[in-house]
Amino acid sequence: MLARPVASAPQTTDDVETWAEHYVLSEELQLKLAPPPPPKQFRPEAAPLRLTAPGRPPELRPARRGERTPKQEALESPRYRARALHAFLHHELQAAELMCWALLAFSDAELEFRRGLLAICQDEIRHMGLYAAHIRELGCEVGDFGVRDWFWKRVPSCRTKLEFVAVMGMGLEAANLEYAPDFAARFRLAGDEAGARIQERIAAEEVAHVGFATRWFARWTGGCDFAAWAAQLPAPLSPWVMHGEPLAVDARRRAGMTDEFLTALRGYVPEPKGRPLPRSEPA
Secondary structure, three states: OEEOOOOOOOOOOOOHHHHHHHHHHOOOHHHHHOOOOOOOOOOOOOOOOEEOOOOOOOOOOEOOOOOOOOOOHHHHOHHHHHHHHHHHHHHHHHHHHHHHHHHHHOOOOOHHHHHHHHHHHHHHHHHHHHHHHHHHHOOOOOOOOOEOOOOOOOHHHOOOHHHHHHHHHHHHHHHHHHHHHHHHHHHHHOOOHHHHHHHHHHHHHHHHHHHHHHHHHHHHHOOOOHHHHHHOOOOOOOHHHOOOOOOOHHHHHHOOOOHHHHHHHHHOOOOOOOOOOOOOOOO
16 A cells, blocks of 8 residues: 655554654654654554655755765854754654654564664654754754755665665664764864764664664574675665765674674675765765
8 A cells, every 4th residue: 555645644643553654744844853752552453554755844845956964174164064963864854754664564564573663763753853952052943954865765665674674774774883973073073072972872872773673684584694685675775885984893793783794794895887886875
């Protein structure tokens, strides 16, 4: 079953599935940033629902060409640091929405798995709050900069719950184990200690999210095998875009990735097919 975003999603939230659908489809910025607590009850035998796109508040306009994450020199400016944090906030929003997307799309999955998705969604929403508060401290507001739905253009191509944890948890969220500490160091170099600590805190909490995905992948496949993981990434995604440099070996180990997996990830080079593939955006 497919569903497209609408301006006003159902307002009743008697069960988690209704809450999740409402959250994804809402076009209200305040609800995206601070939704009401989800119900405790999951809908018995809910039919799978694959939402095709999220609702987008009018404040979150698409980014213009050239409106990208600023380089180190620009981060000396509070406004450019706010712009970087705004991009990270939007990554967290997409992650929260996509946890709800998976909860709905794979409604026949284990209840323990769906509860975990909901808990991660709430973590991502809390991370948005940290970013939003510091954006305001830097003199800007959520909506002052454009956004890109990079994750939404890729993750809904996952056909199974196994593909979802491979892409979202072991791929995009795992890449943030590299990107967040890197930007923490950049913010610290620019004299923004508070911004650096926020990113370090989020990086530390992402370890549990990656661990959640890695555990379920191992449960469903029998281990943490690199080739098995790479085979679950829907084209054109590949291991090449699922990590930063240098690899956050210690954090990835804490998330359950084996040394063999990390060695293969570090050494992976895609077959040449024209232009080099870009890395994933910081999550």
